[in-house]
Structures are given as structure tokens and as C-alpha cells.
Amino acid sequence: MTRPGLRARAQRLPVVTRLVLAVAVTMSLVLTGTAGLVYWRVQTALDQQLDDDLATYQHTLDRAVRAGAALPPGPSGSLHQVLDARGRILDADPAVRGRPLLTAAERGAAARGHTVRRDVGSLLPITADTLRVQAARVTAGGHVRLVVAAVRRGHRDEALRELLAQLAFASGLTLIAASYVGYRTARAALRPVERYRRGAAKLADGGQDLRLDVPADRDDEITRLGHTLNRMLDRLAASAAREHQFIADASHELRTPLTLMRAELDVALHRPRTAGELTDTLRSVDTEVRRLVTLANTLLDLEQLDSGERIQRSPVALDRLLDDASAPYRAAAGRDGRTLTVTCDDATVRVDPHWLHPAIGTLLDNALRHGAGAIALRATVRDGRLSLSVADAGSGFPGDFLPHAFERFTRAETSRTTPGTGLGLALVAAVAASHDGTARAENTSPGAVVTLDITC
Structure with a gap:
């Protein structure tokens, strides 16, 4: 199987299984390396001791052969042979008398004068009579002799086999323990993720107002993930609430003009009408259509602001901003015999004129339609904040209306007979909030004032 195939199969495994496999493979490599190091160190020590014994015995045999003396006995488990130049055995231990070493x-x-050393037999599989052999050339009485010394490796091999068994047993237990700990750790670490998944599944199945249970006393990656998911759920809930509010507002406010239009058309179609009557009907329908267009545009503007869409701030001269926003209302104020004054600081502010223009226009339009006397548009800049107010000298807001002035479709009883949608001040409040600010309305003596306090 190709490597990409193995990788693909591994990626299809559960996360816990992959983590346990990663721990098992890593621990196997670590344990193998550690066991190899321990085995090498012990084998080196045992071989060094064996070689020291063999070298001492070899030296004793060489000296005895040179002197022509009887060969002395060696350490326990030692063997010897003395060969001539042709390889014939001249003297040997009884155990290897007929067996060339x-x-x-x-x-x-x-x-040729080289020192020869080799092992007879193997560690694994187990073989009988394992030896370590060393041979050297010795000249005695003018003749060349090959002196062979050997020591048995039984104890050394047995110790190494026992060490291998213990290392394998210890490594196996360690690997099992590490894999189990890795499994439990992975399960514990991923348990919150599974809990979050179940919560998301409930939400996908139609659950309402669900929030993930995130510990407040932790600050790890998974906890931060939970807080992020909760913030996402909050935004989804807010978005759903805005959608429901938009649908409810639209259906509530669109019903009245549509009903009026239907009634006008039904009356017009009930019997033949004169040209004048048809013209009056069309004008009435046109008025309602304009109201519908204004209402739809305002609702869409509110939805765009409430959805959290970022405003586009740009530097603009404050006097130019106010002049442009108030210009359409100067003529209307003059026709009513009223004055519209604009005063502001000489400053440049960073705001979004696209949204601030209609907000100022709404306040001026309200002052013209519902207020009286002179209208004053003022703006000051202090400590990075813009305070913008529109005041008039009329009768002010009804006392019971002030707490609800910026709510959607809320209109004072005294303004019910004038055109409007009840969304103007709601739009003003939304524009202020989009600029990280607030809007407030209050009565003065005489008249009323609406103030926007925003960052700039």
C-alpha cells in the first residue's frame, strides 16, 4: 500500500485513536533507544571483563610456552591449545583436544604475527559451549608456536539474555501504561469538545437559547474555543432576533398602507369614476406608496446598522458636514417663518457621513414637523468625542413618551396625525451606536433637544 493511502486511512481514524497511536509509536522509539543504550552499556562492561580475563590468561600461556614449562591452569571455564606452524595440535585442554578452535x-x-580474536557460538538462538577465543604467535626454542586461549561465555551470555528479557518486559509494561495514560488524557482533553459538539447538534436540531457549559476558572485552548463558540451562538441568536424583529416590524407597518391602498382601489373599481375621482385615488395611492418606500428603506437601514456592519469613517470638516446635512431644510424653515442656525467648532472629525447625514436630517425634520420656533443645530468636539444636538422652542416631548423615544414604531400621541413611520429616532440611535456613542432626548424650557454623543 502506498504512503498516501496509509496517510488517508490514518486521517479517517478518530482523534483519540490517532493520539494513542502517536503516543505508542513515540514511546516505542524512546523505549527501544533506551533499551538499546542500556544493553550496549551492560554488554560493553561484560565484554571488557571477559577480554581482560582472556588477555591475562593469554599472557600466562605465552610466557609458559616460551620458557618450555608446563602450561598453568587458567581461570574457571578457560581452555587452551598450542599449535605448530602447520596447525597441528601439540597441547590442548582435554575438552578441545580434538576440536580446532x-x-x-x-x-x-x-x-603472520596478528592477534586473532573471535567468538564461537551465538547469544541467540542459544548454543552450547560458547567461547571467546584469542590466538597469538610465540617463538619457543627456534620454533613457531600458535598459542590459543579461550574462556567460556556462558555466564556473560546468560546475563545478557536475562537483561534482554527484563528490558522487553519493562518496555512492554511501560508502553502499555503510556498508551493507557495517553488514551485517558486524550479522552479527558477531548471530552469538552464532545460536549460542545452535542450542544451544537442540539442547536442544529432546532434548540433555542443554547449555550455551552464552559468552565470559568480555566484558560486553555479548549476553554477559549468554548468561549468563542458561545460568542458565535450569541451573535447567531442576536441575528435571529433581528430577523424576527424585522419581519414583525415589516408585517406590522406594511399592513396598514397596503390595506388603505387596497380599499382605495376597491372603491375606485366598484363603479365608474370621473377623471377627478380617479386622480384623487391615484394621489392617495401614491402617498401610501411613498410611505411604503420610506418605511422599507428605513427598515433596511436599521437592519444594516443592527447587523454590526462596520461603518466607513473618513476625515471630514465639521462645518461642511453640518452645512451639507442642513441645506435641504433651510428652505422649509424659511417657508414656515422659522430660523435654522448652525454653530460648530472649527474641527475635522472622523465619522461616516453616509450615516450621519440622514441622522441629522431626521432630527431637523422632526423639529420642523413637531416643534416650533427657532431651530439650532450645534456641534462641539472634546477629547475625541463629538457632541451634536438639535434643539427647538416647541412644546417638547410628552412626559410618557421620553423613555420610549428611541424605540421602533413609537410615536407621541400628538404626532399621530402627521406623516411618519415611528422609525426616525430609532435610526438616529442606531447611527449613534454604530459610532460607539449614544443618543438622548430631553425637554428644555421651552422646547426639546436631541443630542448625539459619538466618538470621532
């Missing part, structure tokens, strides 16, 4: 190549190397 050197191959022909090794005898040739020893005859």
Missing part, C-alpha cells in the same frame, strides 16, 4: 585463515593470520 581456529579456522585455516585465522591460523594463517596468527602465524
Whole structure:
């Protein structure tokens, strides 16, 4: 199977399984390396001791052969052979009297003066009579002799096999323990994720007002994920609430003009009408259509602001901003015999004129339609904030209306007979909020004033 195929299969495994496999593979590599190091250190120590014993015994045999003396006994488990240059055994331990300890190549190397060392038998699989052999050339009485010393490796091999068994057992237990701990740790770490998944599944199945249970006394990656998901759920809930509010507002406010239009048309179609009557009907319908257009545009503007869409701030001269916003209302104020004055600081502010213009226009339009006397538009800049107010000298707001002035479709009883949608001040409040500010309305003596306090 190709490597991409293995990778694809691994990626389809559950996260916990992949984590446990990663821990198991990593621990296997670590344990193998550690066991290899321990085995190498112990083997080196045992071989060093074995080689020291063999070298001492070899030296004793060489000295005895040179002197022509009887070969002395060696340490426990030692063996010896003395060969002539042709490889014939001249003297040997009874256990190896008929068994050559050197191959022909090794005898040739020893005859040329090289020290030959080799092992007889293997550690694994277990073989009987394992030896470590060392041979050297010795000249005695003018003759070349090959002196072979050997020691048994049984104890050394047994110790290494026991060490291998213990290392394998300990490594296996450690690997099992590490895998179990990794499994439990992974399950514990991913348990909140599974809890979050179940909560999201309930929300997907139609659950309402669900929030994830996130511990307040932690600050790890998964906890931060939970807080992020809760913020996302809050925004989804707010978006759904805005959608429901928009639908409710639209259906409530659109019903009246549509009903009036239907009634006008039904009356006009009930019997033949004169041209004048039809003209009056069309004018009435046109008025309602204009109201519908204004209402729809205002609702869409409110939805755009409430959805959290970022405003586009740009530097603009404050006097130019107020002049442009108030210009359409100067003529209307003059026709009513009223004055409209604009005073402001000489400053440049960073605001979004696209939204601030209609907000100022709404306040001026309200002052013209519902107020009386002179109208004053003032703006001051202090400590990075713009305070913008529109005041008139009329009768002010009804006392019971002030707490609800900026709510949608709320209109004072005294203004019910004048055209309007009840969304103007709601739009003003939304524009202020989009600029990180507030809007407030209050009565003065005489008249009323509406103030926007926003960052600039």
C-alpha cells in the first residue's frame, strides 16, 4: 500500500485513536533507544571483563610456552591449545583436544604475527559451549608456536539474555501504561469538545437559547474555543432576533398602507369614476406608496446598522458636514417663518457621513414637523468625542413618551396625525451606536433637544 493511502486511512481514524497511536509509536522509539543504550552499556562492561580475563590468561600461556614449562591452569571455564606452524595440535585442554578452535585463515593470520580474536557460538538462538577465543604467535626454542586461549561465555551470555528479557518486559509494561495514560488524557482533553459538539447538534436540531457549559476558572485552548463558540451562538441568536424583529416590524407597518391602498382601489373599481375621482385615488395611492418606500428603506437601514456592519469613517470638516446635512431644510424653515442656525467648532472629525447625514436630517425634520420656533443645530468636539444636538422652542416631548423615544414604531400621541413611520429616532440611535456613542432626548424650557454623543 502506498504512503498516501496509509496517510488517508490514518486521517479517517478518530482523534483519540490517532493520539494513542502517536503516543505508542513515540514511546516505542524512546523505549527501544533506551533499551538499546542500556544493553550496549551492560554488554560493553561484560565484554571488557571477559577480554581482560582472556588477555591475562593469554599472557600466562605465552610466557609458559616460551620458557618450555608446563602450561598453568587458567581461570574457571578457560581452555587452551598450542599449535605448530602447520596447525597441528601439540597441547590442548582435554575438552578441545580434538576440536580446532581456529579456522585455516585465522591460523594463517596468527602465524603472520596478528592477534586473532573471535567468538564461537551465538547469544541467540542459544548454543552450547560458547567461547571467546584469542590466538597469538610465540617463538619457543627456534620454533613457531600458535598459542590459543579461550574462556567460556556462558555466564556473560546468560546475563545478557536475562537483561534482554527484563528490558522487553519493562518496555512492554511501560508502553502499555503510556498508551493507557495517553488514551485517558486524550479522552479527558477531548471530552469538552464532545460536549460542545452535542450542544451544537442540539442547536442544529432546532434548540433555542443554547449555550455551552464552559468552565470559568480555566484558560486553555479548549476553554477559549468554548468561549468563542458561545460568542458565535450569541451573535447567531442576536441575528435571529433581528430577523424576527424585522419581519414583525415589516408585517406590522406594511399592513396598514397596503390595506388603505387596497380599499382605495376597491372603491375606485366598484363603479365608474370621473377623471377627478380617479386622480384623487391615484394621489392617495401614491402617498401610501411613498410611505411604503420610506418605511422599507428605513427598515433596511436599521437592519444594516443592527447587523454590526462596520461603518466607513473618513476625515471630514465639521462645518461642511453640518452645512451639507442642513441645506435641504433651510428652505422649509424659511417657508414656515422659522430660523435654522448652525454653530460648530472649527474641527475635522472622523465619522461616516453616509450615516450621519440622514441622522441629522431626521432630527431637523422632526423639529420642523413637531416643534416650533427657532431651530439650532450645534456641534462641539472634546477629547475625541463629538457632541451634536438639535434643539427647538416647541412644546417638547410628552412626559410618557421620553423613555420610549428611541424605540421602533413609537410615536407621541400628538404626532399621530402627521406623516411618519415611528422609525426616525430609532435610526438616529442606531447611527449613534454604530459610532460607539449614544443618543438622548430631553425637554428644555421651552422646547426639546436631541443630542448625539459619538466618538470621532
